[in-house]
Amino acid sequence: MITGPPLVRVKNLRHRYDDGTEALQGVDFELAQGETVAILGPNGSGKTTFLLQLNGLLRGEGTIEIAGLPLEARTLPLIRKMVGLLFQDPDDQLFQPSVLEDVSFGPIQLGLPQEEVRLRSEEALRKVGLTAGWNKPPYHLSAGEKQRAALAGILAMQPRLLVLDEPTTHLDPPARRQLAELLHTLPQGKLIVTHDLPFARALATRAVFFVNGVVAADGPLDEIIHRYEWA
Amino acid sequence: MRLSEFHSHVSLDHWSRHPGWLQRRDPRAKIVAALVLLFAVSFLPVELIRIGLLLAALALLTALAGLPVAAVIRRALWVLPFSAVFAGVTAIAGDTARAVAILVRTLCSAWVVVILAGTTPLEDLLAGLRGLGAPPFFLVVVQFVWRYLFVIADQAHRMHLAAHARGSHKVFHARAGSVAVLFARAYQRAEGTYRAMLARGFRGTLPRSRPLRFTLLDAAIVTSALGIAVCLVEIARR
Amino acid sequence: MHIPDGFLATPVWAGLQAVSLPAIAWTARKAQVETEESRAPLLGVLGAFVFAAQMINFPVGVGASGHLVGSALLAYTVGPWAASMVMAAILIIQALVFQDGGLLAFGANTFNMAVLGVWAAYLPYRLWGGGRARRAAILLGGFCSVFAASLAAIGELLLSEVRIPSEAMHIALFVFGVTAVIEGAITLAVLEAVGRLNPRWVKAPEPMGRPAFVLLIALAAVAAFAGFWIASTRPDGLEQLLQNAGIQNLERKYLAAPTGIAVVLVLCLFLWRWMSRPRSA
Numbered sequence: 001m002i003t004g005p006p007l008v009r010v011k012n013l014r015h016r017y018d019d020g021t022e023a024l025q026g027v028d029f030e031l032a033q034g035e036t037v038a039i040l041g042p043n044g045s046g047k048t049t050f051l052l053q054l055n056g057l058l059r060g061e062g063t064i065e066i067a068g069l070p071l072e073a074r075t076l077p078l079i080r081k082m083v084g085l086l087f088q089d090p091d092d093q094l095f096q097p098s099v100l101e102d103v104s105f106g107p108i109q110l111g112l113p114q115e116e117v118r119l120r121s122e123e124a125l126r127k128v129g130l131t132a133g134w135n136k137p138p139y140h141l142s143a144g145e146k147q148r149a150a151l152a153g154i155l156a157m158q159p160r161l162l163v164l165d166e167p168t169t170h171l172d173p174p175a176r177r178q179l180a181e182l183l184h185t186l187p188q189g190k191l192i193v194t195h196d197l198p199f200a201r202a203l204a205t206r207a208v209f210f211v212n213g214v215v216a217a218d219g220p221l222d223e224i225i226h227r228y229e230w231a
Numbered sequence: 232m233r234l235s236e237f238h239s240h241v242s243l244d245h246w247s248r249h250p251g252w253l254q255r256r257d258p259r260a261k262i263v264a265a266l267v268l269l270f271a272v273s274f275l276p277v278e279l280i281r282i283g284l285l286l287a288a289l290a291l292l293t294a295l296a297g298l299p300v301a302a303v304i305r306r307a308l309w310v311l312p313f314s315a316v317f318a319g320v321t322a323i324a325g326d327t328a329r330a331v332a333i334l335v336r337t338l339c340s341a342w343v344v345v346i347l348a349g350t351t352p353l354e355d356l357l358a359g360l361r362g363l364g365a366p367p368f369f370l371v372v373v374q375f376v377w378r379y380l381f382v383i384a385d386q387a388h389r390m391h392l393a394a395h396a397r398g399s400h401k402v403f404h405a406r407a408g409s410v411a412v413l414f415a416r417a418y419q420r421a422e423g424t425y426r427a428m429l430a431r432g433f434r435g436t437l438p439r440s441r442p443l444r445f446t447l448l449d450a451a452i453v454t455s456a457l458g459i460a461v462c463l464v465e466i467a468r469r
Numbered sequence: 470m471h472i473p474d475g476f477l478a479t480p481v482w483a484g485l486q487a488v489s490l491p492a493i494a495w496t497a498r499k500a501q502v503e504t505e506e507s508r509a510p511l512l513g514v515l516g517a518f519v520f521a522a523q524m525i526n527f528p529v530g531v532g533a534s535g536h537l538v539g540s541a542l543l544a545y546t547v548g549p550w551a552a553s554m555v556m557a558a559i560l561i562i563q564a565l566v567f568q569d570g571g572l573l574a575f576g577a578n579t580f581n582m583a584v585l586g587v588w589a590a591y592l593p594y595r596l597w598g599g600g601r602a603r604r605a606a607i608l609l610g611g612f613c614s615v616f617a618a619s620l621a622a623i624g625e626l627l628l629s630e631v632r633i634p635s636e637a638m639h640i641a642l643f644v645f646g647v648t649a650v651i652e653g654a655i656t657l658a659v660l661e662a663v664g665r666l667n668p669r670w671v672k673a674p675e676p677m678g679r680p681a682f683v684l685l686i687a688l689a690a691v692a693a694f695a696g697f698w699i700a701s702t703r704p705d706g707l708e709q710l711l712q713n714a715g716i717q718n719l720e721r722k723y724l725a726a727p728t729g730i731a732v733v734l735v736l737c738l739f740l741w742r743w744m745s746r747p748r749s750a
Contacts, residue, residue, distance in 0.1 A: 057429060057430060077432060077434075080430060080431070080432050084430075085430040087426070087430075089423065091382050092423035092424045092426075092427055093424070093427040095424050095510065097374060097377075098354070104438070105428075105433075106432060109432035109434060138378075139382070153431065154431070157431065237524060240566050243566060265572070266573070269474055269571070269572055269573050272475065273474065273475060273479060273482075273573065274479075306568065307568070310475075314473065314475070314476070317626075317631055317633075333476065335475075336474070336476075337474065337475035337476065339475070340474030340571055340572075341474070344571070347565075348566055348568075353562070356565060365494070366498055366501070367501075369496075369497035369554060369558065371509040372512045372554060372555065372558045373513070373516075373558040373562060375514060375516070376514075376516035376517045376555075376558050376559060376562060377517075377566075378513070378517075379513065379514050380517040380520055380521065382517070383514075384517075384520075384524070387525060402528045403529065403654075404658060406527050407658030407659045408658075408662050410522050410525060410659045410662075411663045411665075411666060412662075412666070413518060413521065414546075414659070415670075417514045417515055418515070425511070437509070
């Protein structure tokens with residue numbers, strides 16, 4: 001068992017959008033260091049809203065602690081370094097003219113020296129299996145390659161937690177398998193929102209089920225799938 | 232511009248990433264040289280020999296740059312519809328010399344730009360412009376336009392196909408509605424991109440593009456362009 | 470209408486470069502200071518949207534179709550300053566990658582579509598967009614945007630001694646009128662649909678002080694005058710010019726030219742902006 005503060009601790013998280021929608025109505029959640037959890041639930045149940053809270057892109061009420069550090073305005077830069085968020089559409093994330101420049105974006109924003117930026121970027125790209133085409137523009141890549149490039153961009157920041165929002169949506173089955181294998185090799189704790197059950201099964205044994213902005217169930221993945229007839 | 236011409240960028244993009252000697256040159260030198268040549272072309276006198284020389288020089292430059300000459304000329308000919316109309320009108324009015332001048336000038340100018348764009352990927356052109364003093368914020372916007380242009384154009388194309396599949400008799404309003412949806416998706420995409428930037432620690436300033444190195448060869452390019460320009464202008468004066 | 474290189478006479482394209490390039494630089498610097506670099510993705514993506522939207526067919530009758538230019542739509546969603554910059558961004562890509570418009574002529578095309586086109590659209594919107602004549606204002610804005618840009622383009626060609634016989638001129642003006650009307654219609658339809666999706670995406674016409682108001686009216690009058698003068702006098706004036714003018718008379722012509730008026734226009738713009746600065750939010 002890993003000791004120390006949990007990687008993620010969320011208590012009574014609430015969030016209401018401008019138009020009045022209560023997207024989160026009191027979420028309690030904990031993730032241990034190095035643990036992987038699948039986040040399931042119907043569309044509109046608050047899963048994505050929850051994810052966006054974890055690195056402060058959305059702010060609600062309640063407490064969020066990442067590796068013991070409370071999430072507040074002054075700790076945001078550090079939190080964003082620790083939490084790596086992979087969005088659903090890689091096109092939204094790869095906004096630099098070349099793959100290498102895009103992966104370097106995070107380390108540069110962290111204020112690292114040029115040499116360190118280069119080392120980290122190249123290492124991250126190798127880790128995700130993209131060994132060529134670093135100077136190519138992102139639109140020359142396949143969907144699977146784009147997703148991996150986006151992941152490299154996050155890994156280059158050396159996060160402690162990976163948060164993935166439906167990462168296999170645009171991927172074909174081989175690309176999905178490749179992504180699962182890749183994620184399996186990474187030691188970070190992982191929160192994966194997904195509708196892709198084989199993908200979830202490959203990576204997580206624990207699942208959390210969202211309904212109407214709260215965590216309705218938290219337990220073994222297969223049990224949750226069975227309970228909610230989620231297959 | 233029509234959708235059919237739109238995907239033509241692919242060949243230019245492809246040519247510009249070929250590892251040729253001209254492709255590797257400093258974009259600032261290439262931009263300046265191109266502008267100098269364009270300036271000279273605008274003074275081109277309407278004499279068969281001069282025109283022939285210019286065309287030969289351009290063809291030689293194209294070949295030296297490793298670009299497919301026929302394809303480059305075909306691209307330069309895109310200006311033809313526009314200039315042919317005016318050339319035709321001018322010729323009918325009796326001023327054939329001027330008509331030929333219009334045709335030659337527009338075609339050669341377009342040719343120069345195709346060589347420039349065919350040997351320099353857009354991000355390098357933007358880096359060159361930045362080096363020449365263009366405002367960085369403007370160039371970043373250009374970069375984002377370029378980055379998302381094809382994504383959004385593809386979306387537009389798919390919406391078009393879907394609409395066609397269902398047909399409609401109130402097409403104008405349906406079109407306007409789908410353009411509005413395209414706007415909405417673009418706006419949401421921008422918010423998503425901004426979030427992705429924030430998530431990676433964006434603090435308000437975008438990274439500088441990689442540094443440019445101006446070498447002797449680059450200086451040679453600018454000088455040769457100036458030389459050609461001077462020759463053309465001098466010839467025009469005489 | 471994107472003017473390629475090789476058409477415009479040196480004083481014309483050079484003069485407009487001298488006007489447009491600093492204008493874009495100034496706008497960009499202002500945008501950077503005022504709205505943070507975080508705006509860049511939004512402006513870029515919306516620029517991509519307009520570029521893509523320009524290629525969409527809007528059926529307007531039997532076998533005919535119209536296209537959106539977008540200066541007005543941009544002005545009404547991100548404001549005129551950002552709209553100018555986005556249109557200029559679109560134009561530079563069109564010039565470099567698609568050879569649609571020349572590089573020397575970039576200043577002229579930018580002036581026509583990114584400056585004149587945007588402000589001619591914004592003026593009616595600023596004056597009447599907040600009231601009951603809102604839809605008419607938008608239609609008018611779209612119309613003026615394209616019509617002014619087209620007139621300016623023709624004016625620049627005429628100034629460069631490109632021959633346009635009067636019959637062709639009349640046809641051209643008619644075509645400009647039609648495309649301008651289509652722009653107004655498309656802009657209105659799309660803007661209303663966008664507003665239904667999310668009202669916050671449509672910018673409210675910004676409040677301005679009185680002196681600025683008067684100045685803007687003056688600006689409008691000058692622009693209208695310039696447009697009509699070019700259109701009405703040029704076909705005949707050109708005949709006249711070709712009779713008396715040799716190379717020597719070119720300079721005199723340029724002094725009196727609408728290019729001069731264009732410079733005045735831009736000066737008015739800068740002056741207005743300077744005057745309305747303390748009142749902007």
